[in-house]
Amino acid sequence: MAKSSRAALATPPAAEVKALTQQLSAPFEASEVRFKPQKVTGNKALALAYVDARVIQDRLDDVLGVEGWQDKYECLPDGSVVCRLRLRLGGEWVTKMDVGSPSEQPDEHDRLKAAFSDALKRAAVKFGIGRYLYRLPAQWADYDPQKRQFVRTPALPASALPRPASVPMTPAAESPRVIKADTRKSAVKGSKLPANGEELRRRLQDYDAKLAAQGVCAPGDLVRHVSEAGAKAGYGPEMDDWTAPAIAWAAQETKTFEARVRQQVNGQKAVA
Numbered sequence: 001m002a003k004s005s006r007a008a009l010a011t012p013p014a015a016e017v018k019a020l021t022q023q024l025s026a027p028f029e030a031s032e033v034r035f036k037p038q039k040v041t042g043n044k045a046l047a048l049a050y051v052d053a054r055v056i057q058d059r060l061d062d063v064l065g066v067e068g069w070q071d072k073y074e075c076l077p078d079g080s081v082v083c084r085l086r087l088r089l090g091g092e093w094v095t096k097m098d099v100g101s102p103s104e105q106p107d108e109h110d111r112l113k114a115a116f117s118d119a120l121k122r123a124a125v126k127f128g129i130g131r132y133l134y135r136l137p138a139q140w141a142d143y144d145p146q147k148r149q150f151v152r153t154p155a156l157p158a159s160a161l162p163r164p165a166s167v168p169m170t171p172a173a174e175s176p177r178v179i180k181a182d183t184r185k186s187a188v189k190g191s192k193l194p195a196n197g198e199e200l201r202r203r204l205q206d207y208d209a210k211l212a213a214q215g216v217c218a219p220g221d222l223v224r225h226v227s228e229a230g231a232k233a234g235y236g237p238e239m240d241d242w243t244a245p246a247i248a249w250a251a252q253e254t255k256t257f258e259a260r261v262r263q264q265v266n267g268q269k270a271v272a
Contacts, residue, residue: 017090023063024087025128027162028055030209031202033133035154037143045143047154049133053117056124064088071123073116081112083119087127098122136160151237152227153205155220161209193251197242200250204239207254217261225257226250 032055037045060069064087074082079102086095100119102111125131142151194200201223208222230253231237235246242250 013090020063020089021128025131027132027160029162030156030205033156035150040143040145043143044140047139047141049136051130053120056121056129059129071120081115081119083123085123096123096126132160153223158212158219161213193247197240200242200247201239216265222257226253229253
């Protein structure tokens, strides 16, 4: 076989590599993105968006399969860790590497675990995974310095949300995910409601993102409305602490909110 022919066969199909790269770099679901304060000033904090290492691993499994990627680590004397991440793209193995730093946790084992996770995330960014998070506009959010947490989860812009599937813009569109719970995680057998406040918040964030992507409301409107209305109703300011009565109320309030905003959107279209 001619040398040029062998080279052509060894070259990864460009279209396949491009498709895989697009899948790897696609935005994550809103519920998978977390925020930590990068800088705190009084009751405000600069929200830094990130995903944890398990979300990165899930993305690699989903796009490439468990056999389509490999990772190797090396511990350095200063406590940092080098990750060599290999992905199989278009029939070829491609390796990229980066260094992760240890955390400031008191336990040495926890510091090392953080360095491993950080190294994997940094190496994954070089393949485009989660890179868009570094390009998000600066966002200052309400912050409780005593509890060391955001008062409410910061909202992601529409550009940082997954592209939605085609969904009819009618009141009969998909029911809110807050009602379509994973029954395997339900506290009560047969219940279709979220098992706890944390699960409720995650599902609200997912459905909020879908409504925003459809142009029904602005990003964060649903979560903000339910959180604030729930606090006024006496369920407490922290959605993660809500129990069954508040969760059932939130499911109904989500329906009410969606019906109202969809009516407003349809009314605006009719006027236009």
